[in-house]
Amino acid sequence: MLKGNLIYGQSGGPSSVINASAYGVITEAQKNHDSIEHIYVMQHGIEGILNNHYFDIDDYIHQIDLLPITPASAFGSVRYKLKSHTDDITDYIKILDFFKNKNIRYFIYNGGNDSMDTCVKIANYMRSVNYDIQVIGVPKTVDNDLPYTDHTPGFGSAAKFIVNTMMQISLDSKVYPKGKVTIVEIMGRHAGWLTASSHVSSLQGMGPDLVYIPEIAFNETKFLEDVNRIYQKNHNCLIAVSEGVKDETGDFLGLRNKTTDAFGHNQLGGVGVYLGEIVKQNLGIGYRAIELSSTQRAAAFIRSKSDVLEAIEVGRQAVQYAVAGETEKMVTINRVSNNPYKVEYGLHEVRDIANLEQVIPNEMLDIENNNVNKKFYDYIIPLIEGEYEQIYDRGVQKFFNITKKR
């Protein structure tokens, strides 16, 4: 193992705990003086390396304890897909130059499937030119769709936000004698984990009456029957729907919602509005569509303690594994037991993870009743447990601020 410097980067959609992983990486790297001399952070992930935009962590050490309580990607993120170096070598020449200039021997990349794809490609190229570097992926996604890990940091906190927000929306939407059909659209383009977490609210008697996820094909006739039955009984109906819900042919429902705006343009609306419109059209019941949007992945003020602690730990583990000589692998979380909840950390080849999506397995679903079963609850409850304390100054959360250098 060569002694050298470490660079860390954030990639893909932000989460409320990705900076907790940054904290884990940075503080663990600081402890490994024998292997790691200096710590850099990419500005906007891999694009920072291509443009020579990076941060020297020494400039931010005074704020480092704010990282675990700060949502979104504090160092900037990116959605940039590297071509294979055999197709186009341009980017790789820049990356190699940067690595050599800065003596980078540890490349720690924090993100989801696409970020692991970046890890694969960089590792492949560096191997081909005999540049010695340890490439380790740190998992992150609110969608919980990474394979070979029990779950992914970011999911537990987003799920906790969904569970508690759906309870609050449920209470709010039922205050009047005669309500509406309220449809809440939740993130998850291919996997319904976040949307399905709202079943936990229903366990409390304060959740959605109906939940639609991509894993179970949407049937419009059944949908209208169910909404009508519930509304006629309760004068109210609360629905949770995943943005990625699909019909029997596998087409996204959201793509059907072409509306024409004031300027005559076609607008691609959300699936919530689409479902509301078919309710209004077919049942004559008014609706309200709520899109939780970015608040669900950035809500630092309600996070799961186990999620935050695990996010820190996967960062630490990444550094430990890299220093131990591991490369081209992603840190994984392996559940040992549910009660008490216990996990161990491990590794899996990044190339297996790059292009695979983990949806909710059938064994956790009650497909016939459009529901989840006990296995799902046993899986999810430990992930939302515990509250991680935020720091407030006169009512305002204190956050890490990249514009404030030492």
Added chain:
Amino acid sequence: MLKGNLIYGQSGGPSSVINASAYGVITEAQKNHDSIEHIYVMQHGIEGILNNHYFDIDDYIHQIDLLPITPASAFGSVRYKLKSHTDDITDYIKILDFFKNKNIRYFIYNGGNDSMDTCVKIANYMRSVNYDIQVIGVPKTVDNDLPYTDHTPGFGSAAKFIVNTMMQISLDSKVYPKGKVTIVEIMGRHAGWLTASSHVSSLQGMGPDLVYIPEIAFNETKFLEDVNRIYQKNHNCLIAVSEGVKDETGDFLGLRNKTTDAFGHNQLGGVGVYLGEIVKQNLGIGYRAIELSSTQRAAAFIRSKSDVLEAIEVGRQAVQYAVAGETEKMVTINRVSNNPYKVEYGLHEVRDIANLEQVIPNEMLDIENNNVNKKFYDYIIPLIEGEYEQIYDRGVQKFFNITKKR
């Protein structure tokens, strides 16, 4: 003063602290055995009395400590405007019958302007028939638009949610090298208090670049100039807009957003989408519109401690004043000092409050720069201070549940 029973009701839009006021009313009424024998609560406010639907608080005493931590209107709310008894006496005969049957001598009604109008009308009628009853209003509105009170319970917590959520959205919206114009639509049909609170986020360097409130006329030319200038500089622009923002002629901008849906119907969209469309049309910049919707008034997981405590206290004060013989008045909060923050409680005639709306006074605004000034910050900061602790059970908030009788 006649010894008798008390009935309490909730009316108008819910807030995250109206049940804290219910808690104040109920627990204070319990202490006043000499005047108050029994405590009832209307189901869906005044409509509960008209339909003989009510709760006996004895059935819920085991859950009473959950009220201060439960958002929305736990006993149901209503939007029902009583006619004057001189126009139509039907409702009043039912109300008088109910009062006589249940020996109601204390009528405590919790809500905003319209709820105070209900207090006025009931008090007028009861006086005309010589039915002896104390009618006291308890203030509630997230919009903070009630006059003769420094502020209204519900506002501080909603404002705290807005301040912290806008910071989170700001961080989230700026993670990529090239962003969009993000427009967040915030409640407040006539008063911009909630939307203006997002200026507090900007004080932290993590808030909206531009804020639009009903108190300052919207100028489209200036808006497009400002958005373009900021976007060209930062590749990003975050906007907070009140749902009630108006143009120079006083018309709501939101009413302009007539879109045609998939079924050929005209849809009335929000002002956020409208602003986004004029940005796209005129500047060719992509946008994302976020409507915070009911989450902003129901977010129990981030509330202001001073707001919760004051909400409890206005409930207590209402009972104390009623028992002391006061009637046809609403409890008010009078600010004594900002530093340290100190308030006193008082009363004001409900008839003055019923039809008046308190907007942000000019002295707190910097109209020329479409901004607020120090007076606004001095006013708002104490209202969002402190965190009120929620109770979680395995990651899920514990809430009062009206379906669970003792």
